Amino acid sequence: MAHVKTAISLDESLFREAEVWAEKLGVSRSQLFAKAVAAYIREREDEDLVRRLNEAHADGLDEEEQEHLDRLWAYQARLLEETGNEWRPKGE
Numbered sequence: 001m002a003h004v005k006t007a008i009s010l011d012e013s014l015f016r017e018a019e020v021w022a023e024k025l026g027v028s029r030s031q032l033f034a035k036a037v038a039a040y041i042r043e044r045e046d047e048d049l050v051r052r053l054n055e056a057h058a059d060g061l062d063e064e065e066q067e068h069l070d071r072l073w074a075y076q077a078r079l080l081e082e083t084g085n086e087w088r089p090k091g092e
Helices: 012-025 029-056 063-082
Strands: none
């Protein structure tokens, strides 16, 4: 993987904290900053995914999805009734 050098400006206190954490974690400052940026990007991607999923499901279930959910609930209720309302993994 190719690496790119860059310069960033930080408040001195944040820079000092980064140095402390890099030392605690046993990584270089560059590695710490790279990991922090990667984590930040993953967070934003996760938030974006949740937003898109919420938008896609904002209108609720369609008729087919509701029927499927109803069948699942009925199946689960039957299983619980058959086991005396006690969940057990298969084979136990």
